[in-house]
Amino acid sequence: MWFLPAALPLLPLLLLLGQAPPSRSQSLGTMKLRLVGPGSRPEEGRLEVLHQGQWGTVCDDDFALQEATVACRQLGFEGALTWAHSAKYGSGEGPIWLDNVHCVGTESSLDQCSSNGWGVSDCTHSEDVGVVCHPQRQRGYVSERVSNALGPQDRRLEEVRLKPILASTKRQSPVTEGAVEVKYEGHWRQVCDQGWSRNNSRVVCGMLGFPSEAPVDSHYYRKVWDSKMKDPNSRLKSLTKKNSFWIHRVNCLGTEPHMANCQVQVAPAQGKLRPACPGGMHAVVSCVAGPHFRPPKAKPGRKESRAEEMKVRLRSGAQVGEGRVEVLVNRQWGTVCDHGWNLISASVVCRQLGFGSAREALFGAQLGQALGPIHLSEVRCRGYERTLGDCPSLEGSQNGCQHDNDAAVRCNVPNMGFRDQVRLAGGRSPEEGVVEVQVEVNGVQRWGAVCSDHWGLSEAMVACRQLGLGFASHAIKDTWYWQGTPGATEVVMSGVRCSGTELALQQCQRHGPVHCSHGTGRFSAGVSCTDSAPDLVMNAQLVQETAYLEDRPLSLLYCAHEENCLSQSADRMDWPYGHRRLLRFSSQIHNLGRADFRPKMGRHSWIWHQCHRHYHSIEVFTHYDLLTLNGSKVAEGHKASFCLEDTNCPTGMQRRYACANFGEQGVTVGCWDTYRHDIDCQWVDITDVGPGDYIFQVVVNPKFEVAESDFSNNMMRCRCKYDGQRVWLHNCHTGNLSVPRGVCLILAALHCNGRSGVACQMPLAWAEKTIPETHCVPDGFCRMSDWTKWQRA
DSSP, X not given: OOSOOTTOTTSOOOOOOOOSSOOEEEOSSSSEEEEESSSSOTTEEEEEEEETTEEEEEBOTTOOHHHHHHHHHHTTBXXXXXXXXXXXXXXXXXXXXXXXXXXXSOOSSGGGSBOSOTTOOOOOGGGBOEEEEOSSBOTTOOEEEGGGGSOSTTSOEEEEEEEOOSHHHHTOSSOOEEEEEEEETTEEEEEBOTTOOHHHHHHHHHHTTOSEEEOOOHHHHHHHHHHHHHOTTOHHHHHXXXXXXXXXXXXXXXXXXXXXXXXXXXXXXXXXXXXXXXXXXXXXXXXEOOGGGSOTTOOOSSOOOHHHHXXXXXXXXXXXXXXXXXXXXXXXXXXEBOTTOOHHHHHHHHHHTTOOOEEEEEOTTTTOOOOSOEEEESOOOOSXXXXXXXXXXXXXXXXXXXXXXXXXXXXXXOOOSGGGGEEEEEOSSTTEEEEEEEEEETTEEEEEEEBOTTOOHHHHHHHHHHHTOOEEEEEESOOTXXXXXXXXXXXXXXXXXXXXXXXXXXXXXOOSSOOOTTXXXXXBOEEEEESOOOOEEEOHHHHHHHOEEEEEEGGGOHXXXXXXXXXXXXXXXXXXXXEEEEEEOOEEEEEOSSSOBOOSSOGGGOEEETTTTEEESEEEEEEEEEEOTTSOEEEEEEEEESOOOOSBOOTTOXXXXXXXXXXXXXXXXXXXXXXXXXXXXXXXXXXXXXSEEEEEEEEESTTOOSOOSOSTTSEEEEEEXXXXXXXXXXXXXXXXXXXXXXXXXXXXXXXXTTOTTOOOOOXXXXXXXXXXXXXXXXXXXXXXXXXXXXXXX
C-alpha cells in the first residue's frame, strides 16, 4: 500500500496523490472531497474525503440520496442523480474516514452531517460508497484546476522541470530534454528511472507545455551516469545515496494533467532501510515542442495537417494558450458547452493546438461568450485522443446549452524565457510604463527603449502578452511623463511591426540598424496593459434579415452629405433635386468580452456636429463597403459613433450607458448597441453601382482605436446580389471562415487601418489566392513578412 498512516506521522513519507484518471476536489465547506475511480466522467466516482492531510473513503452504511446530494453540491454540481454501494468504483486505500453518515439534505458540507466520527468505522473497503452527480454545475463553480488535486500545502508535488545534461540541450530554448526533477515539500528531487514509462514522460511533457514525448537514447545517458558514479569526486555520487534526493517511483496512465494525479511513491516501503533507487539512475525525458515554440528551422515531429490544426481554436484569452474553445463544424465556427467539461477533455484541446496539458478547465463563459452555434456538449475524452473531434459528444442543441455555458481552457505552455527580455519602467502601476527590451547589440545583451514610430495596438498587444499582463488597453507614443530606467533610455529597437500573433517583440519585424526619426527620450514606446478587454461582434443574421433598398430624396440628405455618408458623385448633383439609392440595414453590435467598450477619447474631446446636433465619441466606428468578387471597392459608407450606448441588455442586467443628456457612452459587457436601418448614415450609397454579384462588408472599430481581446471577429461579410431594382444578402458571417489547406485569409482592413504612413490596398483576389502553407500561422492570417511583401508588390 502506498499511503501515509495517520497514526504514524514519523514513518518515512509515502505519498499517493490521486488516481488516474484525474480526480476532482473542491472545498466549498470545511473539508475537501473528490471523486476517483475508473472512467473519465467527472461527475461520478468513489467518494473520498481529505482529513488530517490524508485521503480516505466513506462507508456505504446508511448512505442514501440526501447524503449524495450534499456531497455533489459540495463538489460544485447541482445535485445527485444516485449513489453506488459495494465499491462499484473500485476499493480505495487508506482509512475509512466516515461511516453511518446522516444528512438532512440542506447542509453545505458533508462534515455538517452526523456520523460515527472521524475514522470510527466497522467497514472494509469493499463497502466504499460512490456517487453520481448531475453533470450541470452550480453557478458559483467556475473551473476545475489542477491544483485542486494536489493535497495539503505541506505535502504536495508542486512542479516539475527538466535539467539538461547534454551540451546541445543546454543551449535550447525551451529546454525539451533532460533529467526529471520534481519539487516536493519545497525541495527539488530527481526521479528514479526504475519503472519509468512513456506514459510518465507524456505527463511530464504536458506539464511543461509540450504536446507529446519522444524516445530518448537511454544507453547513452546510462554511460554518462556511470562515468559520474565512477568519479570519486563527483558530488552527484554522494547525493544519490540519500533517499531525500529521490522520488522513488511514479506510475501514470498518460492521461493525467499533472503528476500529482499519478501514483507517486516518494520513498520505498521500508523507508531508510532500503535505498530509494538501487542500481538505477535519474529518469530522462525528451519532449516535442508544438509548432509555436519550435526554432524557425525545426522540422515537425510528424506530418501535421493544416486542416486538422484549424478545426479547433482559442479565442479571447489574455495569455498564450488560453481562451474560449471554438470548433469548426460544417465550415462554421461554434463553441463547446461546459456540461461534462473537465481537465481531460481540455487537455486534448491543448495538445491538439500544440500546447501541453490543461492546467484549468473553465466553465460558465469565464473567458467571454460567443455568438453563433454551440456545436458540442457532454464531451467525454479519455485523454489519448489526437483531436477533440475524436471524443464522444452530443450536439450542443440537445441539452439546452446557452452561450453563458461556453467552455474555456488554460493550457500549460513552455517557458521560452521571453518574459525576462522585456520590462516596463516609470509607470504609476506595474501594468503601465515605458517598454524596455533586451536585445543583442554588437554581441552584447543590452537593455534599451523601443522607438514609437509605427507603434500601435498590435505591437502593444504583443508587449503586454510577453509581459504576462494580458491585453493592451493603450499603445502610447509619447512617454515624456514616464522616467525610464537609468542607463536604458537609448533606443535599441525600431521599426517594429507585429501581426499580433507573435510571442515576443523580438519575433516581430524590425529595422536592422536602428533608425528612429524622433530620437530617444519622450518618444519612446509605452503601453498600458489590462487583464480584460471588450470584444465587439456584429450580429450577421440581423444584417441579412433587414437589408433593403431606398431611393431617398436629396432634400432629406443634407446632414448625411455634410458627414460624408454619400458617394462622391453626390457632390455633382443639382441639390435638392434628385435622389440617392441606398442599401439600408440594421446593425446590432454585441460586446462579448470581459470589459466594457468605452470610447478612446473622454467627453471633453468629443466632436460636436451641428447639423445632426449630436456628439461623435468615435469619428469612424464602422466601415461599410460593397466590393466586387475580386475585392475592388465599388461603394462605401461609414458610421460615426454618435450614440454608443446599451440599447438592450440580457434579462436581469442593468443598462449602464445612455447618450441622453450628454451621458456617458459605451457598451456594457453582455449588452448590445443597435443602429436601426432608418437612421442617417446607416447605409451604403449604391447609386452608381450596376447590377451584379458583390460582397457586402462591415468592419467594426476599423482603425483599432479601442483595444479588444479579439480583432479577428470585427469583420462581417455577406454575398450580395443586386438586379438593379432589388437586393438580396445571403451567407452573412462574422470573422474568418474555414481556411482550406494552403490558403491564408488576409484581413486587409485589420492589418492596414490605423497604421500611419502605410498605403495598404490589397484586392480580395490576394486573400483567396493559394499561398504556400509554410507562410500561414494558426489563426488563418499570413505572416507579417509575407503581408509586407504582397503589400509592396
